Amino acid sequence: MKLGYRIYPSKRYVSQEIINAYHEIPTSIVSDCMERLFAMDSKIRPFHPKPRMVGHALTIHCPPGDNLVLQKAIEMAEPGDVLVMNAGGNTTQAPVGEIVVSNCIRKGAVGLVIDGPIRDSDVLPTLSIPVFAKGVTHRGCYKDGPGELNVTIACGGVVVRPGDLIIGDSDGIVVVPYEEAEGLLPKLFKKAELEERVLEQIRNKTIDRTWVDQELRDKGFRL
Numbered sequence: 171m172k173l174g175y176r177i178y179p180s181k182r183y184v185s186q187e188i189i190n191a192y193h194e195i196p197t198s199i200v201s202d203c204m205e206r207l208f209a210m211d212s213k214i215r216p217f218h219p220k221p222r223m224v225g226h227a228l229t230i231h232c233p234p235g236d237n238l239v240l241q242k243a244i245e246m247a248e249p250g251d252v253l254v255m256n257a258g259g260n261t262t263q264a265p266v267g268e269i270v271v272s273n274c275i276r277k278g279a280v281g282l283v284i285d286g287p288i289r290d291s292d293v294l295p296t297l298s299i300p301v302f303a304k305g306v307t308h309r310g311c312y313k314d315g316p317g318e319l320n321v322t323i324a325c326g327g328v329v330v331r332p333g334d335l336i337i338g339d340s341d342g343i344v345v346v347p348y349e350e351a352e353g354l355l356p357k358l359f360k361k362a363e364l365e366e367r368v369l370e371q372i373r374n375k376t377i378d379r380t381w382v383d384q385e386l387r388d389k390g391f392r393l
């Protein structure tokens with residue numbers, strides 16, 4: 171297929187059980203458990219009061235200032251998809267507003283992530299799915315193309331492939347490679363339990379903090 175005009179179906183979906191399990195875990199823990207290498211740019215922020223989101227990536231690659239193939243992506247979207255769009259990092263034209271998000275809701279998508287801005291910023295927080303984006307502008311996009319769907323993209327400094335797991339909350343977005351989604355779960359739950367134990371020890375004042383001085387000494391500090 172001709173570069174710049176590739177449109178592929180996505181056939182990779184993790185199970186609903188895996189999606190449900192990720193709903194229990196904050197992005198901070200997922201990110202820590204992947205060595206903090208899969209975090210999207212923190213400039214991509216939620217524009218929604220309840221931004222918790224877990225779904226499989228439907229990837230979109232549009233030229234800056236254009237959203238023609240995003241319109242096609244909406245019609246290809248399956249329930250549970252997160253539409254993830256490389257908009258070229260352009261923050262002067264918004265590919266996504268109330269009409270796009272309402273159409274995504276019609277298709278059962280669970281969220282959108284754009285390395286560009288939104289518009290209709292008063293309305294988007296009132297809709298039923300979150301949008302993560304880099305800012306706001308009233309200026310809209312053209313619909314001329316070209317563009318690509320379900321190809322490997324970069325978004326917010328992370329590689330995203332069709333079907334990768336996209337997890338979002340108030341802290342931002344983390345991407346779990348499709349092949350790792352199930353295998354990572356035990357590590358995530360173990361870390362979540364560990365953090366809960368530490369917080370309990372802080373609350374009941376039994377926390378052991380001797381490791382701080384030990385770590386400093388190991389690094390050559392003279393205390």
Ligand SMILES: O=C([O-])CC(=O)C(=O)O
Pocket residue numbers: 237264265266267268269270271289290310311
């Ligand atoms: O359709 C578009 O170009 C984006 C937009 O304005 C909307 O979603 O409301």
